[in-house]
Amino acid sequence: xxxxxxxxxxxxxxxxxxxxxxxxxxxxxxxxxxxxxxxxxxxxxxxxxxxxxxxxxxxxxxxxxxxxxxxxxxxxxxxxxxxxxxxxxxxxxxxxxxxxxxxxxxxxxxxxxxxxxxxxxxxxxxxxxxxxxxxxxxxxxxxxxxxxxxxxxxxxxxxxxxxxxxxxxxxxxxxxxxxxxxxxxxxxxxxxxxxxxxxxxxxxxxxxxxxxxxxxxxxxxxxxxxxxxxxxxxxxxxxxxxxxxxxxxxxxxxxxxxxxxxxxxxxxxxxxxxxxxxxxxxxxxxxxxxxxxxxxxxxxxxxxxxxxxxxxxxxxxxxxxxxxxxxxxxxxxxxxxxxxxxxxxxxxxxxxxxxxxxxxxxxxxxxxxxxxxxxxxxxxxxxxxxxxxxxxxxxxxxxxxxxxxxxxxxxxxxxxxxxxxxxxxxxxxxxxxxxxxxxxxxxxxxxxxxxxxxxxxxxxxxxxxxxxxxxxxxxxxxxxxxxxxxxxxxxxxxxxxxxxxxxxx
Numbered sequence: 001x002x003x004x005x006x007x008x009x010x011x012x013x014x015x016x017x018x019x020x021x022x023x024x025x026x027x028x029x030x031x032x033x034x035x036x037x038x039x040x041x042x043x044x045x046x047x048x049x050x051x052x053x054x055x056x057x058x059x060x061x062x063x064x065x066x067x068x069x070x071x072x073x074x075x076x077x078x079x080x081x082x083x084x085x086x087x088x089x090x091x092x093x094x095x096x097x098x099x100x101x102x103x104x105x106x107x108x109x110x111x112x113x114x115x116x117x118x119x120x121x122x123x124x125x126x127x128x129x130x131x132x133x134x135x136x137x138x139x140x141x142x143x144x145x146x147x148x149x150x151x152x153x154x155x156x157x158x159x160x161x162x163x164x165x166x167x168x169x170x171x172x173x174x175x176x177x178x179x180x181x182x183x184x185x186x187x188x189x190x191x192x193x194x195x196x197x198x199x200x201x202x203x204x205x206x207x208x209x210x211x212x213x214x215x216x217x218x219x220x221x222x223x224x225x226x227x228x229x230x231x232x233x234x235x236x237x238x239x240x241x242x243x244x245x246x247x248x249x250x251x252x253x254x255x256x257x258x259x260x261x262x263x264x265x266x267x268x269x270x271x272x273x274x275x276x277x278x279x280x281x282x283x284x285x286x287x288x289x290x291x292x293x294x295x296x297x298x299x300x301x302x303x304x305x306x307x308x309x310x311x312x313x314x315x316x317x318x319x320x321x322x323x324x325x326x327x328x329x330x331x332x333x334x335x336x337x338x339x340x341x342x343x344x345x346x347x348x349x350x351x352x353x354x355x356x357x358x359x360x361x362x363x364x365x366x367x368x369x370x371x372x373x374x375x376x377x378x379x380x381x382x383x384x385x386x387x388x389x390x391x392x393x394x395x396x397x398x399x400x401x402x403x404x405x406x407x408x409x410x411x412x413x414x415x416x417x418x419x420x421x422x423x424x425x426x427x428x429x430x431x432x433x434x435x436x437x438x439x440x441x442x443x444x445x446x447x448x449x450x451x452x453x454x455x456x457x458x459x460x461x462x463x464x465x466x467x468x469x470x471x472x473x474x475x476x477x478x479x480x481x482x483x484x485x486x487x488x489x490x491x492x493x494x495x496x497x498x499x500x501x502x503x504x505x
Contacts, residue, residue, distance in 0.1 A: 020214065020243060023187050024051045024076060027125065029115060029157060036078055039182065045251075046084030049183040050076040050157075054175055056263070057191040058237055061097075061165050064105035065224065066283040068165035071173055077158045077181075087181065088114075088152040092145055094164045099141035101301045102283060105165070107143075112160035114149045126151040128160075141297060169284045170265045170312070171452055172198075174442065175244075177205075177259040178252035186246045188261060191216060193239040197266040199314070200242065201445050205259045210245035224279050233276035256443055264448045268311040278305050288312040291329070293452075294380060317449040317492075321499045324433075324451070329378040331433060331494060334421045338403040344427055354463045357427050362470055362479050365420045370410045371473040375456045377435065379405070379418035413456040413473040420472045421459045432460045434469065434502060437490035444490045446501075458482065460493055460502070467504065 039045045055072040077087055090112070097105035112128035126149075133147045149158050166172070177186040187210075192198055202208065218237040223230060244261060252258045268288070271277040278285075286292065286303040288311055295303075306312075315323070324330045347364045348357045379402055402422045405411040411419070417433075424431040435454040437444050444453045459470040471477035474485065491502035 020212075022074075023053055023185060023245075024074065026074070026111070026161065027113060027115075027159065029076075029123075033076070033078065033157065034117065039080055043081060045182060046081050047077055047079050047087045047181045049179055049181060050078060050185065052177075052179070052183055052186045054188045055191070056172055056189070058193055058196075060220070060222070060280070061102075061105045064097075064102060065280070066102060066105060067281045068167065068284065069169055069172055070163060070165050072161065072163045074161045075159070079152065079154055079156045079158065081154055084154070084181075085152060088149040088156075088158060090147055090149075090160060090162075092162050092164070093138060093142055094145060095166055096141045096143045097165070099143075099297060100167065101297045107165070108145065109163045110145070110147065110160065112147065112149060112158070114151050115157040115159065116151060116153065117155065124151075167284065167287050169287045171450065172263045174263065175261040176255065177246040177261075178249045180251060180253065182251060183249040184247065186249055188244045189241055190263070191218075191239060191241045193218070193237045195269050195271070196239070197268075199264045199266050199448060200244075201262040201264070201447065202244070203260050203262060203443075203445075204257060205246070208244055209247055210243065213240050213242050215239075216241050222276050222280055224276055226275060231276070233274075235277065235280060262442070262445055262448075264445070264450060265312060265314065267313045270306075270309060270311045272309055285311055290323070290327075291378075294329070294378060315449055317500065320449045320451060321492075321494055324494045325496065327378070329380055330457075333379040333402050333418050334425050334431070334433070336401055336422075338401045338422060338426075340403060340406075340423060340426055343406075344423060347423075348427060354429055358424060358429055358461050358463065358468065358470075359479050361423045361427060361429075362420060362472060365406075365416065365423065365472045368409060369406065369416050369419065369472065371416060371475070372410050372412060374412040375438075376412035376414040377451060377454060377457050379411075379415045411473075413458075413471075416473040417456075417458050417471060420470060424459070424461065429461060429463075432462075432493055432495045433457050434460045435492040435494065436486050438485050439487050440485070454490075454492070458486070458491075469502075 033050050036048070039048050051074065053074040057070050057072070058067055059070050060066065061068055079085060079087065094108040097107045110128070110133060114126045116124045116126070118124060128147055128150060133145055136144045138144050152158065175188040177183065190198070190200070216238060220235050220237065222233045222235045224233065225231070246259060249259065268285070270285070282305050285306055286300060288306060289303060292300060326332065328336070347360050352360065402419055405415045406419050421431045421433060434457065435451060436456050436458050437453065438455045441455050442453070461468045461470060468480050469482050470479070471482045471486070474483045476483040476485070488502060488504065493499055493502055
């Protein structure tokens with residue numbers, strides 16, 4: 001049986017071990033790799049991963065002055081037959097730092113080579129040229145990079161190192177031990193400074209062959225300007241390096257069932273009255289604002305460094321529920337002012353039952369609003385913090401109510417469902433927002449109370465002890481029958497009483 005357990009980083013340790021060496025070196029191939037024969041006679045295995053070595057660490061961007069979470073991945077693959085040639089194509093995502101308002105900061109670095117072996121036994125190595133990396137937009141400031149290894153053929157050994165600075169402080173990338181081809185050695189390491197605490201949720205694994213930790217020292221000099229003067233300050237990034245190793249991993253087709261490590265921030269303690277530390281870490285610290293993801297890069301740039309010694313701590317499910325009840329873009333969006341009486345009068349009549357009114361309102365919203373194919377959790381109706389920031393600059397910002405989306409006739413998944421909930425509430429029908437995950441998304445870790453694990457928000461109406469889930473956005477959803485894409489075992493009801501995980505009973 002596959003199991004899950006949670007590994008929590010603590011700040012204080014009584015004993016340490018020395019750091020382990022990296023499992024492989026760049027372009028240093030072993031005889032076993034070159035002469036690999038174990039998988040050669042199996043036509044169903046097109047390629048094999050010798051090493052998949054991932055690292056997460058905190059560092060200053062080589063081209064800039066900000067601290068980022070770095071993800072570094074070193075992979076070595078051997079192509080075994082013609083079907084394996086498709087693994088010569090690699091795609092990865094990265095933050096466009098210019099788009100993120102961090103001009104001059106490095107967005108990524110790539111090294112990639114193809115090792116071929118000639119008849120005389122000599123090795124020929126071909127290097128990827130930067131100009132052959134293709135770029136395209138994804139969402140926001142996230143971009144996609146794709147490249148193909150040069151001179152690839154059956155028997156080639158491919159090797160690459162991709163390093164990307166990231167702003168994913170709260171929920172770093174999940175590490176997958178398994179792939180669509182066999183993996184002989186998969187290893188993940190995370191260097192965590194003492195100011196930070198993370199939860200590592202190890203999923204679908206009974207026991208890891210290796211799981212250890214060691215202390216590391218990292219004292220660096222940080223140069224910064226203050227009042228037009230240049231200062232040097234000492235920054236301590238020392239902490240604990242965690243190491244997880246898995247070996248001889250079988251093929252996996254479904255990432256949900258893969259052996260993996262999910263990572264989530266538990267707590268950050270800042271260094272009080274340390275201007276150098278605050279300047280160094282601002283780019284990361286402002287990502288702890290609850291609505292950071294909903295702001296444009298320009299708006300994020302206006303956010304001030306969070307106040308307090310404890311910058312962030314992971315709330316409980318109860319605390320998360322309470323915060324959403326008073327969130328202007330969540331529960332309060334259902335009750336905020338919108339002159340929709342005339343709309344309701346055209347939809348329902350006083351003689352209808354609650355169930356009939358609910359169905360009529362649902363069908364009306366479904367017929368008059370179109371989903372823009374974007375999932376969201378909130379309805380972007382107003383933002384007092386943003387209004388205050390703009391007012392300091394002498395500017396104004398227009399605050400929207402939920403009716404704007406109805407008037408436009410379109411919106412994200414949550415925006416359409418909040419229109420539905422607003423109308424139901426105005427018709428005096430009890431309705432509650434429900435955080436919902438999709439079956440193709442990563443399974444929610446219920447030990448981590450983070451709204452970002454969910455994909456969208458739908459509605460729940462309870463009439464005569466009957467629970468009715470409503471989604472007015474997805475075309476495949478109908479009244480009292482939501483799309484099968486939503487996972488009913490991963491739904492969280494937000495309300496004053498009896499909040500928590502949805503149960504059909």
